[in-house]
Amino acid sequence: MTNLVDQYLIFRIRTKRDPEAFGRIYDRYVGAIYRFVFLKLPSKEAAEDVTSETFLRCWQYLQQNKEVTHVRALLYRIARNLVVDAYRKNDALKMGTVTFSSSDPSNESEGDLSDKNRGRDLIETRADMALIFAKISRLKEDYQDVLTLRLIDGLSFGDIAKIMEKTVGHVRVIHHRAMKALDTLSSSHDS
Amino acid sequence: MSKQDLYKRIELIHHTKREIQPDPAWVLRTRQTLLMQVANSMPPAKASLGARIGGIFSYFFPSRLIAAIRGPVLATLSIAGVVTGGSIASVSAAENAIPGDLLYPVKLATEQTRLILAKSTSDKLKLKTEFVERRGAEMKTIATSDRPEKQQQLKDAAQSLRRDLDTVKLQLTEISHQESSVQAAESAKLVDQKSSELAVTLKDVKVSVSDEVRADLAEAEVAAVNTGTKAVQLLIETQQDPAAQGVVTREELLQSIHVKVQGLEQNITDAAQRISGSTSTILTLTATGTVPLPSGSSTASSSDLVLSAHHSLEQTKQLLQENKLGEINDQLTETIQAIATMEASVASTPMTTSSTPATSSTSSASGASVIPSSTSQ
Numbered sequence: 001m002t003n004l005v006d007q008y009l010i011f012r013i014r015t016k017r018d019p020e021a022f023g024r025i026y027d028r029y030v031g032a033i034y035r036f037v038f039l040k041l042p043s044k045e046a047a048e049d050v051t052s053e054t055f056l057r058c059w060q061y062l063q064q065n066k067e068v069t070h071v072r073a074l075l076y077r078i079a080r081n082l083v084v085d086a087y088r089k090n091d092a093l094k095m096g097t098v099t100f101s102s103s104d105p106s107n108e109s110e111g112d113l114s115d116k117n118r119g120r121d122l123i124e125t126r127a128d129m130a131l132i133f134a135k136i137s138r139l140k141e142d143y144q145d146v147l148t149l150r151l152i153d154g155l156s157f158g159d160i161a162k163i164m165e166k167t168v169g170h171v172r173v174i175h176h177r178a179m180k181a182l183d184t185l186s187s188s189h190d191s
Numbered sequence: 192m193s194k195q196d197l198y199k200r201i202e203l204i205h206h207t208k209r210e211i212q213p214d215p216a217w218v219l220r221t222r223q224t225l226l227m228q229v230a231n232s233m234p235p236a237k238a239s240l241g242a243r244i245g246g247i248f249s250y251f252f253p254s255r256l257i258a259a260i261r262g263p264v265l266a267t268l269s270i271a272g273v274v275t276g277g278s279i280a281s282v283s284a285a286e287n288a289i290p291g292d293l294l295y296p297v298k299l300a301t302e303q304t305r306l307i308l309a310k311s312t313s314d315k316l317k318l319k320t321e322f323v324e325r326r327g328a329e330m331k332t333i334a335t336s337d338r339p340e341k342q343q344q345l346k347d348a349a350q351s352l353r354r355d356l357d358t359v360k361l362q363l364t365e366i367s368h369q370e371s372s373v374q375a376a377e378s379a380k381l382v383d384q385k386s387s388e389l390a391v392t393l394k395d396v397k398v399s400v401s402d403e404v405r406a407d408l409a410e411a412e413v414a415a416v417n418t419g420t421k422a423v424q425l426l427i428e429t430q431q432d433p434a435a436q437g438v439v440t441r442e443e444l445l446q447s448i449h450v451k452v453q454g455l456e457q458n459i460t461d462a463a464q465r466i467s468g469s470t471s472t473i474l475t476l477t478a479t480g481t482v483p484l485p486s487g488s489s490t491a492s493s494s495d496l497v498l499s500a501h502h503s504l505e506q507t508k509q510l511l512q513e514n515k516l517g518e519i520n521d522q523l524t525e526t527i528q529a530i531a532t533m534e535a536s537v538a539s540t541p542m543t544t545s546s547t548p549a550t551s552s553t554s555s556a557s558g559a560s561v562i563p564s565s566t567s568q
Binding site for chain 1: 193194197200201203204205207208212213214217218220222224225226228229230232233300304307308310405529
């Protein structure tokens with residue numbers, strides 16, 4: 001059903017030349033893409049930049065009249081590539097030396113106790129993610145990709161398959177092998 | 192990091208992620224900027240008709256699939272076209288489909304698409320109200336049909352209708368916060384009218400169904416009355432704005448409230464009769480009638496709730512008689528909450544005899560008492 005609506009919106013963009021249809025795609029996915037990139041980037045501003053760039057690139061892709069079977073997967077793929085680019089460009093990010101912002105994702109007034117608690121939660125969450133990435137980074141690249149998208153981002157195998165441009169069956173196999181490899185790593189840690 | 196530790200951290204990450212929301216002001220700013228860029232870079236020329244038609248299919252079916260099936264499909268269609276002389280896939284056929292028909296999922300999918308593409312909450316509400324009306328008409332058609340599975344279809348339809356009515360109520364709340372008083376009043380007036388019509392339709396359908404389905408239909412009817420009451424409450428709020436007073440006059444509003452109160456009174460009467468039917472009770476009868484008071488202690492709480500709801504409704508009626516619109520809203524809210532609590536308690540009360548649905552607010556054939564129609568002292 002979701003894909004049917006997206007396909008209809010793309011149809012309106014390309015044949016009816018309706019900019020508002022792209023606005024509807026934006027409305028549908030801006031929150032999800034923002035959440036996808038937020039914890040991977042050091043600040044709210046970086047997450048906002050990457051999110052808006054994602055939609056701009058999606059628009060540029062649509063203009064090329066290439067076939068788009070799954071808008072959501074396209075957006076995730078673009079966002080993921082932009083995050084990777086951000087890491088490539090920013091040596092500090094690569095070295096893990098960036099101090100991640102503790103600011104709340106939405107604009108709340110400073111000094112509020114709940115904001116401070118949320119800020120602390122975000123720092124802890126980012127620290128957890130850094131630990132998990134450090135563990136996963138010891139695996140093969142395909143394994144890393146599938147595990148990150150599945151475990152951290154909580155995407156379905158269908159979405160992951162479209163993002164990685166593989167079949168669902170192939171993704172499931174990679175996931176199974178990746179989990180076994182992760183178990184082996186964890187076991188060697190425990191011992 | 193051990194495996195347990197890993198999964199624990201992942202769970203915490205998911206929990207934190209769920210609470211992350213982008214700044215609404217940034218979302219809006221970015222949307223405006225993005226759409227400006229989109230509009231500026233949008234190619235001016237429209238695609239030709241042939242390209243558009245081809246484009247429609249290419250968005251929904253991959254090009255390889257189209258190439259593979261084109262030949263056989265065209266052959267089949269041409270044969271079928273000669274044989275039937277009619278269209279194979281007809282939008283109007285889907286529009287007339289009812290639950291259980293082959294094209295019914297197409298009808299629902301079309302409705303869902305229209306809802307998603309509606310721009311404002313009031314547009315969505317208008318569409319949802321139209322679709323709720325359709326559900327009522329579908330249920331009427333099923334009830335008068337000879338389908339073998341009609342009881343189950345009605346049961347499913349009634350449950351789906353309740354969910355849709357809950358959505359309408361939520362949308363009314365959103366509109367009251369987001370849109371102008373005039374727009375809110377127009378939306379509420381529409382919902383009030385349609386929900387009243389729906390309640391009448393459901394009442395008619397209830398007559399010809401089994402007891403089990405009747406309970407579901409009764410719940411849907413209650414949901415329709417409650418949705419209409421919610422709409423009336425919104426109309427009362429908008430009366431404070433002179434601009435909105437042109438949408439519905441005070442007299443019309445008072446009449447509508449009166450109808451709602453009658454509906455709520457019926458709910459209480461039905462609940463009282465369900466309770467009285469479920470235990471061996473001593474019915475307390477007076478000349479004007481009172482709520483039957485079950486003697487068994489297991490139903491004491493249900494009867495207390497019935498009395499409480501009745502008392503609350505009497506206060507509402509009192510305010511209505513005194514034309515105190517400003518105070519009616521809060522009292523209506525209290526009454527609806529009392530009735531909801533009562534309904535929940537009655538629904539959990541075990542039935543030992545089948546209940547006879549009341550079709551009017553007058554006494555049933557057995558002479559069992561009813562809520563007095565006069566106001567409380």
